[in-house]
Amino acid sequence: MESLRIPTGIAGLDEMLHGGFLSQTANLVEGATGTGKTTLGMQFIQHGIAACAEPGIILSFETFPQHYYRDASAFGWDFQAYEAQDRLRVIMSSPEVTRADLQQINGRLEAVVNQIGARRVLVDSLSHFDRLSADPVELRRITYEFINGLKRLGLTAVLTRENAALLGETPDNEEELAFVADSVVMLRYVEIQCTVHRALLVLKLRGSDHHKDIRQYAITGQGLEVRTRFEGTQGLMSGTPTMTQAEAFVAAFLSPDAR
Amino acid sequence: MPDGDDFATSLMNDMDPRLLELIQTRINSFIKWDLVRFFHDNPHTADTADSIARYTGRDVRIVEPELLQLARDDVLDVEDLAGMRIYTLVDDRDVRDLIAAFIRACDDRQFRVKAIYHVIRSLR
Numbered sequence: 001m002e003s004l005r006i007p008t009g010i011a012g013l014d015e016m017l018h019g020g021f022l023s024q025t026a027n028l029v030e031g032a033t034g035t036g037k038t039t040l041g042m043q044f045i046q047h048g049i050a051a052c053a054e055p056g057i058i059l060s061f062e063t064f065p066q067h068y069y070r071d072a073s074a075f076g077w078d079f080q081a082y083e084a085q086d087r088l089r090v091i092m093s094s095p096e097v098t099r100a101d102l103q104q105i106n107g108r109l110e111a112v113v114n115q116i117g118a119r120r121v122l123v124d125s126l127s128h129f130d131r132l133s134a135d136p137v138e139l140r141r142i143t144y145e146f147i148n149g150l151k152r153l154g155l156t157a158v159l160t161r162e163n164a165a166l167l168g169e170t171p172d173n174e175e176e177l178a179f180v181a182d183s184v185v186m187l188r189y190v191e192i193q194c195t196v197h198r199a200l201l202v203l204k205l206r207g208s209d210h211h212k213d214i215r216q217y218a219i220t221g222q223g224l225e226v227r228t229r230f231e232g233t234q235g236l237m238s239g240t241p242t243m244t245q246a247e248a249f250v251a252a253f254l255s256p257d258a259r
Numbered sequence: 260m261p262d263g264d265d266f267a268t269s270l271m272n273d274m275d276p277r278l279l280e281l282i283q284t285r286i287n288s289f290i291k292w293d294l295v296r297f298f299h300d301n302p303h304t305a306d307t308a309d310s311i312a313r314y315t316g317r318d319v320r321i322v323e324p325e326l327l328q329l330a331r332d333d334v335l336d337v338e339d340l341a342g343m344r345i346y347t348l349v350d351d352r353d354v355r356d357l358i359a360a361f362i363r364a365c366d367d368r369q370f371r372v373k374a375i376y377h378v379i380r381s382l383r
Binding site: 065089092093101 | 310314343
């Protein structure tokens with residue numbers, strides 16, 4: 001049986017995901033500052049409201065709702081109008097309050113889900129959960145419980161998480177959190193010939209096949225656009241890739257002008 | 260003939276009586292003014308005094324008593340959640356509309372001067 005897909009509305013990414021995220025799953029979007037995690041999440045919410053009649057919630061743990069309104073409007077998305085139409089709620093709270101609320105029966109979040117019929121949620125960002133526990137095992141348990149609470153409400157979630165490293169590998173505790181998520185999308189800066197590019201990889205998609213190539217993406221006036229795969233380079237996720245052997249071989253026999 | 264103080268008061272009272280009453284009885288400090296604006300701008304916020312103090316860039320020891328007074332005056336709701344005291348803007352449409360009218364009125368400098376006058380008087 002084919003599971004219901006929840007398209008992100010991001011051309012290229014939906015193709016990589018074979019149609020979108022699976023329904024009622026928790027999908028981690030991880031990357032360094034400025035890579036477009038929140039934009040991807042807002043686009044997921046926007047597409048749900050505008051194209052799929054699926055109201056959404058943005059759970060913010062530090063960023064003021066006005067910032068989302070402003071940033072969304074830069075892409076032509078009117079989040080304030082959606083709120084007025086009861087198709088969106090931008091809720092600012094702290095991780096401890098949100099967690100406690102989700103644990104109780106008929107909590108505030110559940111009431112909002114029922115009130116607007118929310119189907120999608122952006123949690124921005126899961127990094128703030130770090131302050132709930134210094135113990136990685138306990139943090140993983142808290143995150144797992146939180147994710148299950150969102151699923152219990154029937155929500156398909158995009159959870160952003162900041163990677164402290166601008167270039168290079170993921171810290172160890174990120175792998176812990178990747179384990180509890182149903183899918184992991186990694187956004188990376190990569191340096192190729194003294195120019196910084198953006199790379200996107202779907203690391204995993206539990207319960208489904210997906211494209212495993214590393215693709216270039218850009219943040220345009222319409223949001224994220226996932227483009228073609230990187231060609232001729234290897235070690236992209238290290239942040240400083242090298243040419244593949246084949247590419248290096250070709251390059252060695254070509255003059256700089258001919259490349 | 261009214262004395263200078265009465266004359267100033269009559270000038271400063273020249274505003275929508277609902278807003279005058281709101282300022283004199285509920286938004287009667289500058290901290291409350293900030294908090295009301297914060298909840299107006301972020302109407303779905305549900306959080307502790309500690310977090311709200313952080314969001315508004317103030318000391319929780321100053322903010323919490325003001326939040327409690329706003330809750331007592333039916334501007335905010337307060338509820339206990341897992342041992343935490345959580346503040347939210349009241350759902351009451353009339354109160355929300357009144358606050359929205361206050362925030363809109365604050366765009367006008369003349370109104371702000373009058374509102375500041377009343378807040379300072381109530382702080383005396």
